[in-house]
Amino acid sequence: MNLSPTGEQRALAEKLCALGATGLGAELEERDRTQRLQPGDWQRCADAGVFALAVPEEYGGLGLDPLSCALALEGLGRGCRDNGLLIAVGAHIWAMELPLLAFGTEEQKRHYLPALVDGRAVGAHAITEGEAGSDALSLTTRARREGDHYVLDGTKRFITNAPLADVFIVYATLNADLGFTGVTAFLVDRDLDGVTVETRFEKAGLRTAPWGEVTLTGCRVPATRRLGAEKQGSKILSTAMAWERSLILAPLLGTMQRQIDQCAQYARSRVQFGTNIGRFQAVSHRIVDMQVRLEAAKLLTYRAAWSLTEDDASSVFPEAAQLSTSESAVQTFLDALQVFGGLGYTTDTDVERNLRDALGTRISSGTSDMQRKVMADKLGITVKARRRTPEGTGGGRRGDAR
Structure with a gap:
């Protein structure tokens, strides 16, 4: 494992550092007070190839390896003062583009990825709910199959990029009794009937990374927009x-x-x-x-x-x-x-x-x-201990040191 950056990696990091220092973060203090991301900065990131870093060339990306991506984004952060923008960019890349790359059909990837890469579309990852944050087993958003569609009902909270998003990865359960093993993921376009997005959170920090609440009410999502297989949401x-x-x-x-x-x-x-x-x-x-x-x-x-x-x-x-x-x-x-x-x-x-x-x-x-x-x-630390069998009941020889 060689962690020494190559000349190409250094050059890209320096390019993005310069972008961050001179082309991003205008009026940051005012936008921090008013919780606004600068739309022009989003497009500047797209034009510089930030959203293209991990996406293969066949979908309009650069096809870089993860370490190259890390070094490039480190450079961007060194130049850019707008931490909210950087978090919003990361959510778009790692929680939207990457799952789509890993589990999307060829049609889904060709439909969404070019627009996500060149800045025409913004993505958001919608799993958190009022009672289901770290405890994803408590997820209450429901999906039921009706012919060639799924009908989704539920509300997602604290969703980064939601106010700007054109497409969401939404997690919903097909059967609450199955816990998280029943959860399935869907690509939900913002303009579908039954999708409502509200901006209703005042945050202490990262105020330029917009949060929103996404409500799905009888939202009919084509089966062709299911991401991965049914009950594959956990993976x-x-x-x-x-x-x-x-x-x-x-x-x-x-x-x-x-x-x-x-x-x-x-x-x-x-x-x-x-x-x-x-x-x-x-x-x-x-x-x-x-x-x-x-x-x-x-x-x-x-x-x-x-x-x-x-x-x-x-x-x-x-x-x-x-x-x-x-x-x-x-x-x-x-x-x-x-x-x-x-x-x-x-x-x-x-x-x-x-x-x-x-x-x-x-x-x-x-x-x-x-x-x-x-x-x-x-690490195996939390594995439940095996119950000891009382002496004389066949669990061990009497007199064994335990």
Whole structure:
């Protein structure tokens, strides 16, 4: 496994870094207050090939491997100050394009992917409900087959990109008694009768990544728009989550590096007690710890990207990457607040907004607690212990040491 970037990977990362620094994030402070994504930025990302990264060339993409995608998005994050845009972009790529690539029919891929790649269409992944977040077994959206259609009824909440989306991947159960094994995925066009989208959430951070509530009322979806087979929703979701958890926070690595660089520059220039504050160990060691934390998160992200090529369902790297990057980001921006002091607490710098945005990454794609639970399950820690048979009932010889 070689994690050293090639010349081509570096060039693409630098190109997207430049795009982020000069072409994205206009009027960010105002849009953060009003919870607006800049539509022009979405198209600029499309024109630069951001949505094409992981899509094969036959559908209009670049066909890059996961590690190349991670490095490219890290570059984009280093240049782009709009963390909400970066999360919205990631949700579009990893939770819409990738499941479609993995499970879609040829007709579905040719119908949707070119528009998703070139910016004509926005995608959203709709699974979360009021009582079904991490507990997908509680999913209540229903689907019933009627001839050559499925009829969907239910409501999805906290759906990233919903207010802008043209197409949703919607999960619904064919039989509630089957739990998650009865869940099936559907490609639902926004303009279908029975689809209603509302924007009704005020968020603490990631405010430029629009959230919405999607309600399906007697929505008739053609059977040709079922994604994968019936009752394959669990596999589709696990595939989407592996990619999303591995790569959706790759831009945040770049954001953290930019913040660390700003802290180092400030520590060199800010003078207190007759010397620059970088000469105080309380400051310099804090910045060093920020960098160490970031390097660990980078390596886990790169390893998670590599693991996607191995098709290993037992890999813990996607969850480890999500957990490490999100929690490292929160601590890094808390540390940046300490370095900048009162200035960092104002809106004159990116520090307070970065901190608010980072808090949201600890609950997206599964909370930090859920990442730990999934990892514990994969490591076999949570396997139920075998019940001991009382002595003398045939479960073991009397006198055995147990």
